[in-house]
Structure formats: C-alpha cells, structure tokens
Amino acid sequence: MTKQLKVLVIEAHPDEAEMYAGGTAALLADRGAAVKFMSLTNGDAGHHEMSREALKRRRAREAFKAADLLSVLDYEILDNHDGELFSDLPLRKAVLRAICRWRADIVITFHDECEGHFDNRVAARVVREAVDFCTNDNVVDLVPALTQAPICLRMTDYGAIPTHKHDIVVDVTDSIERKLRACAAHATQFLEFSPYERGFLNEAPKEGDWASERPFVLKHWPEFMYAVDGMKPALQAKYGRTAEFAESFDLAGYGRAVSIEDVNALLAV
Template sequence: MTEQLKPMPEDWRRALAVVAHPDDLEYGCAAAVAGWTDGGRDITYLLATRGEAGIDTLEPEECAPLREREQRASAAAVGVSRVEFLDHRDGVIEYGVPLRRDIAAAIRRHRPELVITLNHRDTWGSVAWNTPDHRAVGRATLDAAADAGNRWIFPELTEEGLEPWDGVRWVAVAGSSTPTHAVDATAGLERSVQSLLAHRTYIEVLTDEDPETYCRTFLTANAEVAAERFGGRPAIPFELFGR
C-alpha cells in the first residue's frame, strides 16, 4: 500500500511563501493558499526575481513589470494582497550569504510560523532537472528559517530594526518528490486555476493549448494524483520540515 499523506498542521496564523519566479507558487500550491486565506490566515508572497528572463520575445526591461502585474493579480485570486520582490537577477540567482540574508530579513519582518518554498532538490522526481534558481532559493529559504532566529547571524539586521524571529515552526516544500503532508484542494482548486491563468502572457508563449484548458488540466491532474495518498480527496502535497 502507498503510505498516506498526513494533514498539514492547522495551528498557525501567519505564513511567508518564498520562491524564485512569478508563477512558481501557482504551479505549486495556490489551491492550498486559497483554502488557508479562506480560513483567515495571513500569507505573504516573497519572490526573488520578477521573472524578467522568462519570455524570449520580451526584453527583460519590458517583461519584468508585466510579470509583476500578473503576479499581483494571481496572488489576489487566492486572497493574498502582500507580494514583495527581492530583485535578484532571473536565471542567475546564486545560493549564498546575500540570498540567505535577504530571506532572513523578510522572515524577521513578517514573523511567520510557516514558511513555504518550492522544490530545492536537483531534479523533479528524478525525471527532469530542476533549475538553478529553484534550487538556490529553496535551499536558502530552508537555511534562512534558522538564520532569522539567531541574532549573531546577520547582526546588521538587528541594527536595521529587524529583531530576531525564532518563531518559524515548519518549512513546507511544494513540488517535492518525497511529500509527507497534504492540504485538501477541493475548496481552492477553481481559484488556483484562475490564479495560474493570471500569468497569461507567460502561458501563451509556453503552450499552444487554450490557456484555461492548459491550467485546469495541469492543476486538476496533479491534485488527483495526490488524492491517491490523501483519502481520495484532491490535494496539494508538501514535504514538511519541523523546526
């Protein structure tokens, strides 16, 4: 028998979702976010880049503000009003101290109990190679969750008025090939389709399929695969690291 996924913890109020690009969260876990915001939880999105290198036919200077607008609309579709960008360069994000510091600063600023990120491993299920940006941001987020609580790491943040925050209780990784937990996607699935569809400019150059059909098919199929390990309910899986 396939081991069943556990329900995600529910005893939290604030979350910070940290990813590399516009659309990462929409492909990964927007249905879960919709359910959480319905329940009154406060969620902030933090993106390392503005996705400016994501569309071959658009110069980065033109692409960045367009993708930022689409990301804000996408977040609003699932009840998220706070979207921040770190302005690292799309495609060449480097794992290292500066990235850890930027994410730790955001964790101190927003003081989440739950931090969410995307697959930080080398591959997607040992089938497709993951991108450098995803790997760098995912790893840095896992590390920054601890950095944020140590006053002697990045002491300059304290001088800037960002007191240490050791209140992160979990880091949840979406898109993991080894998930441990899941969220019922039933209530949020339709809004997750609209959330991904908000990235229409990107999707239209990604596929020749009708954008709404593409979004609905992709997200529904993924939720149904996870259902096999979540009591038959469509689900968004996460690999959960406790702290």
C-alpha cells in the same frame, strides 16, 4: 485571542507559488491566515519575445493580480535576474529579513537537493540557510528575531517529483477555481512562454478567455492540479475520502521539529 497564522511561500519566479501552493494559500486565507508570496527573481528571462525590462514589469502586474484572486496579502519580488540566482550573503539576509518581518509560522519553498531549474534549487537552499539564523537577534538589523523557528514545508516542481514525499496533502477542490484563475493571470507563462517552449502555442487561448483558459491549464499542468495516486493514502487518512484536486507538501528536515499531525492540525484545511 487566537494568534493569526502567518504563512510565507518563497519561490524562485513569479507564478510558482500559485501553481504549486495556490489552492492551499487560498484556503488558509479563507480561514484567516496571513499569507505572503515572495519571489527571489523578477522572472525577466521567461519569454520568447519580450525584453527583460518589459517582461519584469508585466510579470509583477500578473503576480499582484494572482495574489488578489487568492486573497494573498503581499507579493514581494526581488529584483534579481531570472536564471542568475546565486546563494550569497545578501540574498540570504533578504530572505532571513522577510521571514522575520512576516513573523512566519510556516515557510513553504522548494526542495534544494534534486534535479530541475537551478534557480529553484538555489531558492530552496537559501531558505534552508536563512531559517538556521531566524532566532538569532544579531544577524539582520531592525527586524527582531523569531522566538521559534518556523515550520518548513517543501512544495514540488518538475525536478522534485521523483523524491517528493506526500506528507501533508490538502484537498483544494474548494479553491481550485481561484488557483486556476491565478495561474491563468500569469499569461506570460501559462499562455505564452511555456506553450512556446513545449510546442503547443498554437493551442493557447487568448488572455481573458476564461472558458478556454481553464481547460487549457488543466490539460497541460495536470500533475500540479489533480490528486495523483501518491497523494491518495494521505487524503484518505486525513479526510476519510480522496479528492479530485489536491496539493502536497513534504515536511522539511530543518526548521521547527514537528510531526505531520501537528502540521495538519495547525493548517486545519
């Protein structure tokens, strides 16, 4: 019997796994992988009008709707305040416990040493620190250690674009509609808060108007939807062609030591 591939995407805020890895997550789920998203904050600062308590509840509902669209099996959201994430022992143990409980073969997270959102950098740092202990049976209780460290991949965000390496590139053309719908499901972010902060709230469609949501998301977040020039050599080498839509992952320098070819063969997408 072939072992089911287990994938854990660890982000700082609900909606980031969808935007940066949602297409790949959907493709992996299609081929039978068990995919989980984990947010280390509840996202309760990400709005210009809503209170923290109301916002965290709404963002949780959005996250589970997005997970269903992508066939992601679980979406764990830690109850830490958005904008206040710190790398401490309780957080590291929570991440370590999640990696071991999910029996993760692959962990995807952010870059930890670059510019950008403080929470994102902290999330990545905590993952790197937790992975170092995932084969040690004496660190977290009641969850057996892994027999080998997971493969660790890094997804890009705004701060990581200048240093991100396009090691593993996935053509997500077949899942782009689900990815876009999953992003739009996070209406607080894609239709409200980010448009407000970036000055195009007047262009934002009403939630549920998919015919308007789709082009709106593509217009304002193109760098995380389309295949950018830096991805094209890897796409050509892998598929014998380029693609319109793609996602890119940087093979981290921690976790299980593998080659790019090993990762592409394991993902098989």
